[in-house]
Amino acid sequence: RDPGRAVMRYAQRGTADQYLGRFHLTREKLQEVSERLRKDLIRGLGKHSHHKAPVKMLPTFVRATPDGTEKGDFLALDLGGTNFRVLHVRVMEEQQRVLKMDSQICAIPKEMMQGTGEQLFDHIAACLYDFLLSHNLERETLPLGFTFSFPCEQKEIDKSILIRWTKGFNCSGVEGEDVVKLLKEAIRRRGDYDIGSVAMVNDTVGTMMSCGFRDQSCEIGMIIGTGTNACYMEEMKNVKRVEGEAGRMCINTEWGGFGDDGSLRDIQTEFDVVVDEMSINPGVHTFEKMISGMYLGEIVRLLLVRLTEDGLLFGGRTSKALLTPEAFETKFISEIEEQDNGLENTQKVLSKFGLKWDTVDSCVVRLVCDAISSRSARLCGAALATLANRIRVNRRQERLKTTVGVDGTVYKKHPNFSEELRATVRLLAPKCDITFLVSEDGSGKGAAMVTAVAQRLARQSRLLEESDGETDDEEEEEEEDQ
Numbered sequence: 155r156d157p158g159r160a161v162m163r164y165a166q167r168g169t170a171d172q173y174l175g176r177f178h179l180t181r182e183k184l185q186e187v188s189e190r191l192r193k194d195l196i197r198g199l200g201k202h203s204h205h206k207a208p209v210k211m212l213p214t215f216v217r218a219t220p221d222g223t224e225k226g227d228f229l230a231l232d233l234g235g236t237n238f239r240v241l242h243v244r245v246m247e248e249q250q251r252v253l254k255m256d257s258q259i260c261a262i263p264k265e266m267m268q269g270t271g272e273q274l275f276d277h278i279a280a281c282l283y284d285f286l287l288s289h290n291l292e293r294e295t296l297p298l299g300f301t302f303s304f305p306c307e308q309k310e311i312d313k314s315i316l317i318r319w320t321k322g323f324n325c326s327g328v329e330g331e332d333v334v335k336l337l338k339e340a341i342r343r344r345g346d347y348d349i350g351s352v353a354m355v356n357d358t359v360g361t362m363m364s365c366g367f368r369d370q371s372c373e374i375g376m377i378i379g380t381g382t383n384a385c386y387m388e389e390m391k392n393v394k395r396v397e398g399e400a401g402r403m404c405i406n407t408e409w410g411g412f413g414d415d416g417s418l419r420d421i422q423t424e425f426d427v428v429v430d431e432m433s434i435n436p437g438v439h440t441f442e443k444m445i446s447g448m449y450l451g452e453i454v455r456l457l458l459v460r461l462t463e464d465g466l467l468f469g470g471r472t473s474k475a476l477l478t479p480e481a482f483e484t485k486f487i488s489e490i491e492e493q494d495n496g497l498e499n500t501q502k503v504l505s506k507f508g509l510k511w512d513t514v515d516s517c518v519v520r521l522v523c524d525a526i527s528s529r530s531a532r533l534c535g536a537a538l539a540t541l542a543n544r545i546r547v548n549r550r551q552e553r554l555k556t557t558v559g560v561d562g563t564v565y566k567k568h569p570n571f572s573e574e575l576r577a578t579v580r581l582l583a584p585k586c587d588i589t590f591l592v593s594e595d596g597s598g599k600g601a602a603m604v605t606a607v608a609q610r611l612a613r614q615s616r617l618l619e620e621s622d623g624e625t626d627d628e629e630e631e632e633e634e635d636q
């Protein structure tokens with residue numbers, strides 16, 4: 155991954171390297187980062203320490219991964235990336251498959267992302283109605299899985315309080331409120347249809363669960379898209395905020411908030427600081443802002459502007475487009491770093507930006523993109539290694555074999571992101587053998603899966619009760635007597 159170092163002009167190379175070097179993280183540094191995150195996971199899980207913990211470690215009330223016997227028809231809503239989607243999903247037991255029957259995308263206009271909560275939920279309820287109507291489902295009351303990809307304090311599977319918006323959303327009157335209640339109120343305001351039971355799901359959980367149907371050792375879900383985050387199965391005895399010691403529960407780590415207490419200051423560059431200050435949520439989601447698709451393009455843009463102003467690119471001349479915040483999309487990074495057509499793609503992007511480039515400039519631009527995307531991949535790798543190591547130690551295993559369900563455009567579309575991420579995990583979690591499963595439509599199908607697993611568990615516990623109902627009654631009576 156060194157496209158143009160050889161052809162770079164001597165002076166250009168030296169000074170550009172000074173900037174790019176700040177994005178390079180050594181193995182020791184990555185190990186340190188992983189160790190800091192390990193401590194933060196423990197803080198987040200603690201009964202008393204979690205209030206102030208930057209990594210929130212949210213209980214999800216998902217207590218089991220699929221066992222392959224789940225089935226049924228479900229509705230799924232998916233809000234949290236670039237689009238809002240409604241889906242009709244069928245979980246088929248026999249073939250162990252989750253089928254997407256139909257789906258529909260509804261755009262959420264930018265004004266709505268930052269308008270009132272009522273407007274947003276009215277829009278969601280209207281999109282759902284359109285979908286039901288056009289698929290003749292308006293008279294059914296199907297259970298609904300709601301993938302809502304923001305940090306939520308879940309009280310139960312159907313009670314989920316938004317802690318804060320991320321990723322460019324900032325609707326008023328939603329933070330601190332129960333999202334299920336807001337959805338149901340919006341549907342009630344319309345009065346023309348109803349929904350069945352609701353299960354709230356983070357996209358990481360949906361991803362883990364949808365991969366879990368195919369591979370039952372899938373116990374980690376990870377997203378590297380517009381935002382970044384991961385969830386994993388934790389031992390109940392360590393989840394101090396939820397009663398009960400037995401079994402496991404899926405924890406939504408919300409690792410995007412890592413560093414919000416200043417713990418990543420040593421690796422933040424001046425460009426990261428600007429990206430944070432210019433964002434709509436300064437001071438929060440520090441780790442996410444160094445990693446995810448919403449921010450990578452902007453970091454590259456700021457760096458290109460600086461290099462140009464220092465006379466190291468484009469003959470020292472910027473352009474209006476290059477000076478426009480957020481104009482450099484993260485997808486350009488993937489195009490620019492493509493192995494075969496990368497150089498050509500770079501030149502197309504630079505021309506589109508109205509820049510006067512030569513071959514050396516395009517090579518430098520590729521190096522800039524490489525520095526930023528590599529750092530992102532390696533930081534994610536370090537964080538994933540922390541989770542894998544934790545699961546291994548939790549289970550007192552010499553070696554851990556586990557599967558990670560992954561989704562998100564950065565992971566899927568970037569030419570060598572996944573390779574670099576895996577290499578870092580191998581380096582920092584040498585005793586863990588990790589299989590990566592790319593999830594297809596995990597947040598939609600996964601929401602249905604969570605609902606299906608919840609139903610299966612309810613069905614199983616009903617069967618259990620029915621089989622020895624009398625004993626249960628006696629026990630209850632005894633308790634009442636005391």
Ligand code: BGC
Nearest residue numbers: 303304305320377381382383
């Ligand atoms: C949110 C997470 C989500 C992640 C990936 C973050 O901004 O806080 O809840 O899982 O983005 O979509």
